[in-house]
Amino acid sequence: DTAVSQTPKYLVTQMGNDKSIKCEQNLGHDTMYWYKQDSKKFLKIMFSYNNKELIINETVPNRFSPKSPDKAHLNLHINSLELGDSAVYFCASSQERGRGGQGYGYTFGSGTRLTVV
């Protein structure tokens, strides 16, 4: 059983297009995230949702819009794609909000490699 699944795994698209990446988790976790990993393997948080509520919105262009229809899903829509958006996008989930302890560790999806040409 896949715990955090993202689709698609690969996405190649032209500049200016609009695309979406979907994420679903079957762990019953309350919090979901989107992270961006650049070519140097640097992972940086973009968004965090807790029970469908946006709780973290880092400095991300407003071309990026997350949507959480329910706590098991967090999708990422990107408008007017630019070359610099090329990266691997990871979805993740965690159980507890804002607390240490065993529940803090994340479970990551396998990533979506986005290439903008």
Add this chain to the structure above:
Amino acid sequence: EDKVVQSPLSLVVHEGDTVTLNCSYEVTNFRSLLWYKQEKKAPTFLFMLTSSGIEKKSGRLSSILDKKELFSILNITATQTGDSAVYLCAVGHNFGNEKLTFGTGTRLTIIP
């Protein structure tokens, strides 16, 4: 600005060697430090550390946190080719809204 720095950036050793990976941090409202292993795809969780001086072990891997000096180390003994990966250090912080700030990772290559 929150910062997590890992060293070395890359490391090449022979199978059987012991390696030590370093992670130092400066963040507001520290909550925990986590180590992940990333091979081709998703980072996989290794350890979470919240208390100073308590070593966590899993097989040949171990890790310890020093909250006074703001660093952690990850040790791997008797390395194997399957240990080749990028090792990521992340710090959980900002009480109330969990957020991980990642380091840039250490790329470890084990030569048979």
